[in-house]
Amino acid sequence: MPMLEIDNLSKSYGPLRALDSMSFSVASGEIFGFVGSNGAGKSTTMRIALGVLAADSGEVRWDGAPLDVAARRTVGYMPEERGLYPKMKVADQLVYLARLHGMSASDARAAMEHWTEKLGVAARRDSDVQTLSLGNQQRVQLAAALVHDPEILVLDEPFSGLDPVAVDVMSGVLREKADQGAPVVFSSHQLELVEHLCDRVGIIRAGRMVACGTVDELRSHAAPRWLVDAPGAAPGWADALPGARVVSTTGSRTVVEVGREPDAEQAVLQAALATGTVREFAPQRASLTDLFRDVVSAEAPSEDTPSTDTPTKTKRSFLSKGRAA
Amino acid sequence: MSTTTAPLSPWSAVRLVASREIKQRAGSKAFLWTTVVLVVLIVGGAFLAQTLRGGESTLAVGVTQETAALAESVTETASGFGTTAEVTTVTEEEGRTQVLDGDLDAVVLSAEGGTVKVITKSTLDTDLSSVLTVIAQQTVLAEQVTSLGGDPSDVSRAVAQASVDVEAIEPPREIDPSQIISAYLVGILMFISLQLCGAMIAQGVVEEKSSRVVELLLATVRPWQLMAGKVLGIGVIGLGQVVVLVAAAAGSAAGFGLLDGMDLNLGATVLWTIAWFLIGFTMYALLFAAAAALVSRQEDVGTVTTPILMLMMIPYIVSVSVAPFAPDSPVVVWLSYLPFTSPLIMPTRVAVGGVEMWQVAVVMAVNIALVPLLVGLAGRIYSNAVLRSGARIKLKDALRAA
Numbered sequence: 001m002p003m004l005e006i007d008n009l010s011k012s013y014g015p016l017r018a019l020d021s022m023s024f025s026v027a028s029g030e031i032f033g034f035v036g037s038n039g040a041g042k043s044t045t046m047r048i049a050l051g052v053l054a055a056d057s058g059e060v061r062w063d064g065a066p067l068d069v070a071a072r073r074t075v076g077y078m079p080e081e082r083g084l085y086p087k088m089k090v091a092d093q094l095v096y097l098a099r100l101h102g103m104s105a106s107d108a109r110a111a112m113e114h115w116t117e118k119l120g121v122a123a124r125r126d127s128d129v130q131t132l133s134l135g136n137q138q139r140v141q142l143a144a145a146l147v148h149d150p151e152i153l154v155l156d157e158p159f160s161g162l163d164p165v166a167v168d169v170m171s172g173v174l175r176e177k178a179d180q181g182a183p184v185v186f187s188s189h190q191l192e193l194v195e196h197l198c199d200r201v202g203i204i205r206a207g208r209m210v211a212c213g214t215v216d217e218l219r220s221h222a223a224p225r226w227l228v229d230a231p232g233a234a235p236g237w238a239d240a241l242p243g244a245r246v247v248s249t250t251g252s253r254t255v256v257e258v259g260r261e262p263d264a265e266q267a268v269l270q271a272a273l274a275t276g277t278v279r280e281f282a283p284q285r286a287s288l289t290d291l292f293r294d295v296v297s298a299e300a301p302s303e304d305t306p307s308t309d310t311p312t313k314t315k316r317s318f319l320s321k322g323r324a325a
Numbered sequence: 326m327s328t329t330t331a332p333l334s335p336w337s338a339v340r341l342v343a344s345r346e347i348k349q350r351a352g353s354k355a356f357l358w359t360t361v362v363l364v365v366l367i368v369g370g371a372f373l374a375q376t377l378r379g380g381e382s383t384l385a386v387g388v389t390q391e392t393a394a395l396a397e398s399v400t401e402t403a404s405g406f407g408t409t410a411e412v413t414t415v416t417e418e419e420g421r422t423q424v425l426d427g428d429l430d431a432v433v434l435s436a437e438g439g440t441v442k443v444i445t446k447s448t449l450d451t452d453l454s455s456v457l458t459v460i461a462q463q464t465v466l467a468e469q470v471t472s473l474g475g476d477p478s479d480v481s482r483a484v485a486q487a488s489v490d491v492e493a494i495e496p497p498r499e500i501d502p503s504q505i506i507s508a509y510l511v512g513i514l515m516f517i518s519l520q521l522c523g524a525m526i527a528q529g530v531v532e533e534k535s536s537r538v539v540e541l542l543l544a545t546v547r548p549w550q551l552m553a554g555k556v557l558g559i560g561v562i563g564l565g566q567v568v569v570l571v572a573a574a575a576g577s578a579a580g581f582g583l584l585d586g587m588d589l590n591l592g593a594t595v596l597w598t599i600a601w602f603l604i605g606f607t608m609y610a611l612l613f614a615a616a617a618a619l620v621s622r623q624e625d626v627g628t629v630t631t632p633i634l635m636l637m638m639i640p641y642i643v644s645v646s647v648a649p650f651a652p653d654s655p656v657v658v659w660l661s662y663l664p665f666t667s668p669l670i671m672p673t674r675v676a677v678g679g680v681e682m683w684q685v686a687v688v689m690a691v692n693i694a695l696v697p698l699l700v701g702l703a704g705r706i707y708s709n710a711v712l713r714s715g716a717r718i719k720l721k722d723a724l725r726a727a
Contacts (some may be wrong), residue, residue, distance in 0.1 A: 050544040083537030
């Protein structure tokens, strides 16, 4: 199965190291979510992949061969900073872009009609782009990335500025392209959406890939968290527990992070029971947002990139009743 | 949907970019109106030139019963001064009204004892004044000759035959008004067209940069293809505009009869103008494209294009203020030899006449030889700068970065 491979890309701007041995790969039919703080290097990676920026070292490959000018014509690209001719009609613009990618005039027109219809901007075909609302401009921008029937999609923040309906349309289109066999890479700060939509996620920090895998895989490498609802406990009751760290406290509910060793949470439960009633004691499923915060705020990148080693999925639930060890 | 994308040859990419430029520009109201206004100005100017010329050629002089004898000498003397006078006989009463209405320039009432009495509206036309002064002197002379017993007509015949025979060692080259006018027009036309095209290129480059569409384009075409397509497309548009303007100028000059009896080679002037436009356009278009790539906002275009405009202004000013009247002055000659300035001034010299064809050919060849060098340089600056947005990029950074 063809793969889009980003292999060891490095790029410096003077003393600033924008990318530091960035590597990941996306298989055909896979949606890959690319997350990281502002300035982490997401856009730089995508721009290098599209050849609008040259890397200092490293290579981008598609199906084993370097992604050269000819191969790049099969990529659908949405740049971070949206770009369309403000004073050109939507239809003319999309046909022009399709033709620049090598489509014949009649195919280009048919593709333009197809995508404007599908993305709900068919009524605005004869309007100048600058007269469109921001949301519609965004739809046209996506149409511009899709109009030449690309084999690969690279989209920089495709969801920013979209209303919920447009988000659904966009998600549907990405899924559809992936189902047709395209590798889809997109960056986003909307982590819930990424978690929901992506097959795999890469978290980058300061130009390095620090975590990469399915959300479950990433989760399995995070320290387990438990929610304890102990109404009778004095504030700060869990602060001094050995091997545990308080993540957050809301009223009588405390989220505690424990070590990975088996039954590490039992010490917390016992301490909680020691304070009186325990109404709830349950494992917390870390969201991508939690994982992202952990990874990005980590002082030094821990021995990272836990990729495809077999995850140990633990699903335990304890509700409203204490369990003695 | 079936995938029908085929590899795009570099030339097809350039052609696609060029045809977009042509379609967008030719359809823009600003471009159409500029062209219409220029055509109106040219035709209007030619019309004005014709009316001015027609208005000053004949003097309308009235004579009364008493001065009717002077009619012949008025026409003869006037033609001696290089103008024509049309004499009509009127009564003093009619004469006064016609002078007031402007139908007559003056009415001669009497000519006795060395005094010619004339009525005119406000001031007497200078040519007519000279004519009448001569007539006054002749009447005095005739009276004196008669009183001495001679025949005034013999004397005036003898006087008329007296002449100065001049032998010029280095006669000045004859430049007739049609050549001066066309030199003037060619100079203005070259400057306006080159400057309009340059502005279109600069504005187009920055439009792509400021709207960030350039990133989308460069993901599929090379920077040089984008630049070449833009220059080619705007060049076609500019050439079309020049052809329309030149046709308007040549057509109205011929139509209004401005060239009757003048030795301007209209065809050659038109062809040379178009050839020089093509060369000047190529050179300046590349400069404008490279310069505009250095900035990211329309507001900043001025700062980078001003030096280029200066380079065009100097030969332009010389071309319209000195060249038509003193085509052989050293400033004109030297500027017409140098690259960059020659496209703006050589066509003016050609229109005035007096330049050897081989000289024009050599200067043109030097300019053409510089084009590949400019293409390389401009392509390098453009490629390095066009994707860098934000602050203005220093020229030396754009040249250095690979």
